[in-house]
Amino acid sequence: MKKALAMFVSLAILSSLFMPVQGAVAGINSANSIIVLPTTKIVNGVPLHIGEDAITGSRLGAFLVLNGISHGTYTATVSVPVEYHSVIIPDNNQTYKLNPIDMPDVGINVSDQPVGHAVVVQVNFSRVSFNSTKGMVEFLDRSIEIIFNENTTPLNIGGDYKVVPTTVDGRDTMYFYFYTEADSESKGFGDSIIVGGWKIKMLDINLDVSKMLIELTYPSGLIKTKTMTKDKYYVMYVDANGAEDFEEYDTYPSARINELLEAGARNVFLFTPTDFFVGINNVQMVTYDYWYYEKVKQYSDGDVYNGQWVWDIDPANGLYTLYLHVNESLASFPRVFIGEGDSIKLPTEWGLELTAVFTRDENGAITGVEGYRFVRVATVTRTISITAPKVEATGNVYDFIIEDTDLTSLPSDKNVIIIGGWVSNKAWILLEDVYGKAVIDAIKAEVEQNGYVIKEMDNSENPQYKVIILAGRTYEETKLAVEKFMGEN
Secondary structure, eight states, X not given: OHHHHHHHHHHHHHHHHOBOOTTTSTTOOTTSEEEEEOOOOEETTEEOOHHHHHHHHHHHHHHHHHHTTOSEEEEEEEEEEEEEEOOOBOOSSOEEEOXXXXXXXXXXXXXXXXXXXXXXXEEEGGGEXXXXXXXXXXXXXXXXXXXXXXXXXXXXXXXXXXXXXXXXXXXXXXXXXXXXXXXXXXXXXXXXXXXXXXXEEXXXXXXXXXXEEEEEEOTTSOEEEEEEETTOEEEEEEOTTSOEEEEEESSOOHHHHHHHHHTTOSEEEEEEEEEXXXXXXXXXXXXXXXXXXXXXXXXXXXXXXXXXXXXXXXXTTTEEEEEEOOOTTSTTSOOEEEOTTOOEEOSSTTOEEEEEEEEEOTTSOEEEEEEEEEEEEEEEEEEEEEEEOOOSOOXXXXXXXXXXXXXXXXXXXXXXXXXXXTTTOTHHHHHHHHHOHHHHHHHHHHHHHHSEEEEEEEOTTOTTSEEEEEEESSHHHHHHHHHHHHHHO
């Protein structure tokens, strides 16, 4: 009897809460609603597709924005920040290397070896400890290292570049050279070839002997007359001390180029005429190749790259390491601590950070560290075209799409639209607190049975507003729920 009564009460509650969504949410738009996106990225080692949920949510957001404009087809570009988390990494005094299994959306090519285009991001946990007095984590010298090779250096200098390792005055050093080349380009008599500060002007071309007379202008402004022959190689350079020179070679002078680059030449221009011919309108022409290197950056062992991140260069193996440097005797390298809400940002454009997951006692005081987590924030941007009905309200997509961790209670002046299921979206915890476990369990069961749900409930803070659940077993089914919801409103 008690079971039957309980079932009757549950059914009565569910009947009063759930209403058909078609046409029920009149005038829903960006000004009177918030969209709650999931943030949980990995559950039990299985990556979830919240990036796709974010795109689906942003599509709904664009729909609600356009609902507040006018009737017709509109295009909106929406950007939604998505936070990606790694699994929690325990501290067992090991050297841990970030990998795509622990963090599928790390955003860079990470590996346990810096080969090819892979980067090593590693944490030496024997140099990381919990400071119980401060209630914070302390990172010691070289506790975090990022290891690159010449293909994966983090410096964004634009275009192609060449990294040259060497030793200068006993210090391991690397030079960054901006690099460009031309293959089988052609110029006519009287034209000039200008590369960097070098200028080659063709004064005369002798097709019979495949030679040309040129006027060579050096970067300093010095002008000399030179002769160039087909298939010979001409090296022009400004060395590390500013001295300029011009050299001729019968074959490609790779050893000489490397020698100049390793000596820190300011720029090196290698030029070779590959053919002389008569072009259109009887104009004498030359076809040529060239390679140009210009030094743009230079670092040595111990040089600061950014903040407390310092270089360690290994010319013998062609490896370059950025490490977190701590030296209490120097003001610029103080002790490094992170507490609740803090993180250590890697000194690159990846948006990658390392944070700690703290343990607490029953009073909420920090007692230790459960582990560590890498975090990356990326922006999902899409241009979306949508046909929307005309309504009165307007708003901005950037203001009303929030993360599930930001929803701590139901607002009294908004509709709440929850995207995604209970595994990835933490807002379901709040729903259970507000509507009770039986009600939410019934919705979960419907998701499992039908693949997705579109559910509307009265907002407990103000029944004039609604709580709408758009969730599926998979991100494709969540997308289907959103599409059907947009088609019904």
